[in-house]
Amino acid sequence: VQLQASGGGLVQAGGSLRLSCAASGRTGSTYMAWFRQAPGKEREFVATIRWNGGHTYYADSVKGRFTISKDNAKNTVYLQMNSLKPEDTAVYYCAAGRAIMSTSTTLRGYDLWGQGTQVTVSS
Numbered sequence: 793v794q795l796q797a798s799g800g801g802l803v804q805a806g807g808s809l810r811l812s813c814a815a816s817g818r819t820g821s822t823y824m825a826w827f828r829q830a831p832g833k834e835r836e837f838v839a840t841i842r843w844n845g846g847h848t849y850y851a852d853s854v855k856g857r858f859t860i861s862k863d864n865a866k867n868t869v870y871l872q873m874n875s876l877k878p879e880d881t882a883v884y885y886c887a888a889g890r891a892i893m894s895t896s897t898t899l900r901g902y903d904l905w906g907q908g909t910q911v912t913v914s915s
Contacts (some may be wrong), residue, residue: 793817793904797886800909807913808874813886813906815867821888821904823896824869826860828882828911835885837897839871849897854880876913883908 799811811826825840839850839860848860859872869886885908891901 793819793888795819795886795888795904795906797884797906797909800884800911802912802914803876805876805878805913805915807876808872809876809911811871811873811884811886811909811911813869813871815888818867819888819904821890821902823891823901824862824886824888825891825896825902826869826871826884826886827899828880828884829908830879830882833882835899837899838884840891840896841869842896851897873911876911878913878915881911881913883910 794816797813823840823842826838827835828838829835837851841848841860841862857875862869886906887902888904889902895901
């Protein structure tokens, strides 16, 4: 199974983008998430969604601006990003794994990763 991320691009501050992450098949994962990595920084958690039930959790830095959602039938997860800021500029990665709640916001909760999509927010 592979994850294919798309939807990145260049946008002005205050604008919006929607990222998509399509799995090529059923991942068997409990959670799917988005992480991001800015140049010179470590990969950081952005948002996660439980595959069954839809429980979501967000990093404080994106809470109220980003929304994660899923379409089980399409094996796809989305990240709607509104009110974008220059500090949101990063490569965004989707991930899937058999995380539990305590690991759902950490890298070790995920073992399947997409290729990343660049998001650039200009000031």
